[in-house]
Amino acid sequence: MTLIVQAPLSFAAYRAKMVAFVSVEYKLDLKTASFDEFRQAVAKNNFPSIPTLTPTLAKLSLEGGCLLDWHGHKVTLMCMEAKDHDVWLFAVENAALPDVPATAPVFAKTGKITTASWTDGERTYILATEGDEAELKSYL
Numbered sequence: 001m002t003l004i005v006q007a008p009l010s011f012a013a014y015r016a017k018m019v020a021f022v023s024v025e026y027k028l029d030l031k032t033a034s035f036d037e038f039r040q041a042v043a044k045n046n047f048p049s050i051p052t053l054t055p056t057l058a059k060l061s062l063e064g065g066c067l068l069d070w071h072g073h074k075v076t077l078m079c080m081e082a083k084d085h086d087v088w089l090f091a092v093e094n095a096a097l098p099d100v101p102a103t104a105p106v107f108a109k110t111g112k113i114t115t116a117s118w119t120d121g122e123r124t125y126i127l128a129t130e131g132d133e134a135e136l137k138s139y140l
Helices: 010-022 036-046 132-139
Strands: 061-070 075-082 084-091 104-108 114-118 123-129
Touching: 010 061, 010 075, 010 084, 010 104, 010 114, 010 123, 036 061, 104 132, 114 132, 123 132
Parallel strands: none
Antiparallel strands: 061 075, 075 084, 084 123, 104 114, 114 123
């Protein structure tokens, strides 16, 4: 498990830390090209599950993922590859954040990374890419 350095406890700080994590070289904790294998490994380690992927997201190549920590809360990171850049999907329990985003995706840009963030049930998700907002919308 990779430890994320502590930062202020807010959704904006969480999103900024997750974007910073994937903006530099990192090592995968789970290496697999199988979505089912990835989900099983995440469940085995008691990390937040990844939702059923949309058909467009499911077409991307899975590289694996990371098991992260945010203020003592487990964060699942799934790493996928589009044609010429990466796409990342983060999942965290809502209890980790005092101010979760809406259920409809909220888009933001941090440096070269564009994100879509939303809450579904007891989890908050961030879909991130080096592409643009239109690319993210095509995955949702």
